[in-house]
Amino acid sequence: MSSKNNHRRDGQIPQPCSHLADFRSRNGHKPFRALQECLRAKPLGRAAIRRDPDEVPRCSACSHSATHRLYACVACASVFCHSSQSSHAAIHAESITPGHEIAVDVDRAELFCCACGDQVYDRDFDAAVVLAQTAASTLGGSTLPPVPPPENLRKRRRVDYRPWTPDPRERFLMGRGSSPLQIGDEDPSCLPWGLRGLNNLGNTCFMNSVLQALLHTPPLRNYFLSDRHNRYLCQQKNAAGHDISNKKNLRPCLACEMDAIFSAVFSGDRRPYSPANFLYSWWLHAANLASYQQQDAHEFFISMLDGIHEKVEKDQFKPQRQGSGDCCIAHRVFSGILRSDVTCTACGFTSTTYDPCVDISLDLEPNQKGSAKIASSKSLHACNGERDSCGISTLVGCLDRYTRPERLGSDQKFFCQQCQVRQESLKQMSIRKLPLVFCFHIKRFEHSVTRNMSKKVDRYLQFPFSLDMAPFLSSSILRSRFGNRIFAFDDDEPDTSNELSSEFELFAVVTHTGRLDAGHYVTYLRLSNQWYKCDDAWITQVSENIVRAAQGYMMFYVQKMLYYKASEKLLSS
Amino acid sequence: MSAPNDDNASAHSQLSSHFFAGLLDSIIVDVASECHRIARLGLDRNLEEEEEELRLSTQARVMVADPSNSGEANSKYVVDIFGQTHPAIANEIFDCMNCGRAIMAGRFAPHLEKCMGKGRKARLKTTRSSTAAQNRYSRSSSVSAYSPYSNSHSVNQAVNGTPGVTGEDYTECTFEET
Numbered sequence: 001m002s003s004k005n006n007h008r009r010d011g012q013i014p015q016p017c018s019h020l021a022d023f024r025s026r027n028g029h030k031p032f033r034a035l036q037e038c039l040r041a042k043p044l045g046r047a048a049i050r051r052d053p054d055e056v057p058r059c060s061a062c063s064h065s066a067t068h069r070l071y072a073c074v075a076c077a078s079v080f081c082h083s084s085q086s087s088h089a090a091i092h093a094e095s096i097t098p099g100h101e102i103a104v105d106v107d108r109a110e111l112f113c114c115a116c117g118d119q120v121y122d123r124d125f126d127a128a129v130v131l132a133q134t135a136a137s138t139l140g141g142s143t144l145p146p147v148p149p150p151e152n153l154r155k156r157r158r159v160d161y162r163p164w165t166p167d168p169r170e171r172f173l174m175g176r177g178s179s180p181l182q183i184g185d186e187d188p189s190c191l192p193w194g195l196r197g198l199n200n201l202g203n204t205c206f207m208n209s210v211l212q213a214l215l216h217t218p219p220l221r222n223y224f225l226s227d228r229h230n231r232y233l234c235q236q237k238n239a240a241g242h243d244i245s246n247k248k249n250l251r252p253c254l255a256c257e258m259d260a261i262f263s264a265v266f267s268g269d270r271r272p273y274s275p276a277n278f279l280y281s282w283w284l285h286a287a288n289l290a291s292y293q294q295q296d297a298h299e300f301f302i303s304m305l306d307g308i309h310e311k312v313e314k315d316q317f318k319p320q321r322q323g324s325g326d327c328c329i330a331h332r333v334f335s336g337i338l339r340s341d342v343t344c345t346a347c348g349f350t351s352t353t354y355d356p357c358v359d360i361s362l363d364l365e366p367n368q369k370g371s372a373k374i375a376s377s378k379s380l381h382a383c384n385g386e387r388d389s390c391g392i393s394t395l396v397g398c399l400d401r402y403t404r405p406e407r408l409g410s411d412q413k414f415f416c417q418q419c420q421v422r423q424e425s426l427k428q429m430s431i432r433k434l435p436l437v438f439c440f441h442i443k444r445f446e447h448s449v450t451r452n453m454s455k456k457v458d459r460y461l462q463f464p465f466s467l468d469m470a471p472f473l474s475s476s477i478l479r480s481r482f483g484n485r486i487f488a489f490d491d492d493e494p495d496t497s498n499e500l501s502s503e504f505e506l507f508a509v510v511t512h513t514g515r516l517d518a519g520h521y522v523t524y525l526r527l528s529n530q531w532y533k534c535d536d537a538w539i540t541q542v543s544e545n546i547v548r549a550a551q552g553y554m555m556f557y558v559q560k561m562l563y564y565k566a567s568e569k570l571l572s573s
Numbered sequence: 574m575s576a577p578n579d580d581n582a583s584a585h586s587q588l589s590s591h592f593f594a595g596l597l598d599s600i601i602v603d604v605a606s607e608c609h610r611i612a613r614l615g616l617d618r619n620l621e622e623e624e625e626e627l628r629l630s631t632q633a634r635v636m637v638a639d640p641s642n643s644g645e646a647n648s649k650y651v652v653d654i655f656g657q658t659h660p661a662i663a664n665e666i667f668d669c670m671n672c673g674r675a676i677m678a679g680r681f682a683p684h685l686e687k688c689m690g691k692g693r694k695a696r697l698k699t700t701r702s703s704t705a706a707q708n709r710y711s712r713s714s715s716v717s718a719y720s721p722y723s724n725s726h727s728v729n730q731a732v733n734g735t736p737g738v739t740g741e742d743y744t745e746c747t748f749e750e751t
Binding site for chain 2: 013014063068069083084105106108110119121139195197199200201202203204214270271272276277279280283287392394396460462463464465466468470471476479480483484486532535536537538539540541544546547548
């Protein structure tokens with residue numbers, strides 16, 4: 001692997017060797033397209049080159065068919081063997097120069113330059129292979145899978161960021177309508193804004209931990225601190241339609257409660273804050289979860305996002321498309337789209353569905369024998385398995401497992417439209433649209449319905465501080481399913497934001513220590529590359545090592561680069 | 574053990590080794606070809622970064638597990654970064670937004686649960702004997718028995734079999750003496 005191409009974009013072809021370049025300039029793409037007729041692709045299998053479907057290729061020179069790798073010369077279609085010891089293909093290339101250097105591996109449909117002795121790549125050839133593969137497995141033999149991506153992904157035009165500063169008139173208005181925060185007599189070591197302890201109101205550390213993470217979720221924080229949801233205006237609107245005297249009839253607005261917490265936490269007051277109003281409003285919203293018992297932090301997170309969404313949605317008149325994130329700030333920040341492909345193992349027909357998601361819940365792999373010992377610093381090549389050679393579970397490994405093709409059991413046969421019967425099938429998940437902020441939830445609490453008991457999985461999970469989600473995108477997964485060919489799959493829209501930025505940075509970790517029924521949640525926050533531990537009312541500074549060694553339960557990652565979309569509507573001033 | 578048999582056996586084993594070697598070669602080249610494509614097209618994951626993260630986390634776990642380190646992980650808090658200390662149970666006092674009483678922060682959730690009539694304990698309590706019900710309702714007149722969620726358990730509360738609703742009704746009922 002050339003070291004200078006450390007971060008080459010997906011699917012960029014390397015420079016062709018001189019022989020391939022010559023061949024192309026002489027013959028164009030015709031020979032490659034002509035090969036299409038000889039491409040035989042099995043459903044779920046890879047493409048091979050055969051003149052007749054039943055042909056057994058042999059080397060024209062020595063008649064070997066089984067032991068040596070066979071290559072067909074693209075120019076004259078004669079087949080020759082090639083190995084490092086003896087190569088009739090190379091001899092052929094040398095004997096009829098120029099023009100016969102390029103051959104194709106009959107079993108793998110890969111181009112090979114016999115003169116350079118190396119595998120080479122060509123866009124048109126790959127396109128031909130992909131077309132053959134999709135034709136073999138699609139309904140009615142049409143050339144491309146007819147799966148329209150969800151409507152809301154017709155991208156809006158991306159615009160450049162324009163920095164803004166207030167002009168004197170605006171400055172005056174701002175000054176008149178606000179009062180500056182006092183820094184007070186804190187020492188100038190300048191502790192970050194927004195760091196404030198939250199009082200435990202009685203087994204509410206599950207709520208405090210998630211609130212701390214949300215208070216420092218950059219897009220969410222910016223939204224509320226920019227006064228995008230003004231609780232006074234919202235309550236006025238609310239009250240307008242109801243009898244104000246009976247306060248209890250007012251529907252609670254969790255967004256207003258969040259706004260209040262943001263104001264309190266970023267006010268500069270460092271004494272711990274009691275999120276009592278929030279708890280009350282949340283219990284009004286989530287009646288089934290309201291009890292003085294330790295709750296699950298993840299359940300609370302989902303319930304909260306749902307609460308913000310529900311209230312906002314009821315106020316709007318037109319229903320929003322799912323996953324578009326246009327409905328409310330909660331979805332704007334956290335909502336992504338998952339793609340699920342179910343492939344018939346008999347004919348290769350694939351059925352695709354898209355579902356929105358606000359987080360991803362990952363399974364830790366089932367218990368294996370042997371404990372995860374702390375490994376030596378030399379770790380072997382991290383393989384694709386969930387556990388690397390040291391036996392440690394990793395977040396990336398969990399994601400690998402999540403996006404791996406999974407064979408559905410014979411009791412879950414899927415009705416194949418092409419075969420018209422129920423067939424065994426493969427299911428594969430991938431990420432179609434990345435959210436602004438990813439929340440990864442590790443399923444550490446196992447509930448067994450049959451035995452009516454629950455237990456906690458304490459196993460350590462390694463999570464990176466920087467995460468590249470590119471390998472888990474639908475475009476990558478789809479590409480690898482077709483043998484990593486260079487081809488513009490219909491999913492790859494040129495304007496897709498995924499292509500530019502799939503890199504994420506960790507900013508908050510919610511951890512759980514202790515037993516299932518007697519445990520404690522704590523959040524670690526990363527502010528200006530410094531880590532802080534938020535343990536209810538106690539905010540302390542900790543080293544990076546503590547965080548890396550902690551037992552992660554929910555990890556929050558934010559996109560490294562954010563882009564602005566052209567606004568569809570003008571904001572009223 | 575005649576000579577031709579030996580020859581046959583060795584020829585067989587030679588042939589099978591030959592085929593096995595061919596199959597093995599084929600598999601190896603398959604994998605190599607696949608990896609070659611992934612590497613050349615820049616589709617491979619940045620393994621160096623992943624390995625670095627793994628190394629850092631392993632190192633971190635070793636350092637945290639080492640008792641000679643400052644014991645940051647499990648030490649009792651002395652002061653937080655703002656120089657404050659906090660009691661085990663939060664002692665800020667504020668008014669309950671449901672009933673108006675002054676409650677201590679650390680005991681707010683259990684209070685609110687009963688106050689709003691939610692939670693297992695609150696519901697269970699209502700099915701106890703009438704004495705308990707009598708004691709509760711006669712003790713504090715400021716506690717409103719009415720809440721938006723009273724319907725679910727008001728039937729249980731009814732001492733005399735009347736479907737009770739508001740606190741006013743109860744003060745007029747005669748309770749059973751025990």
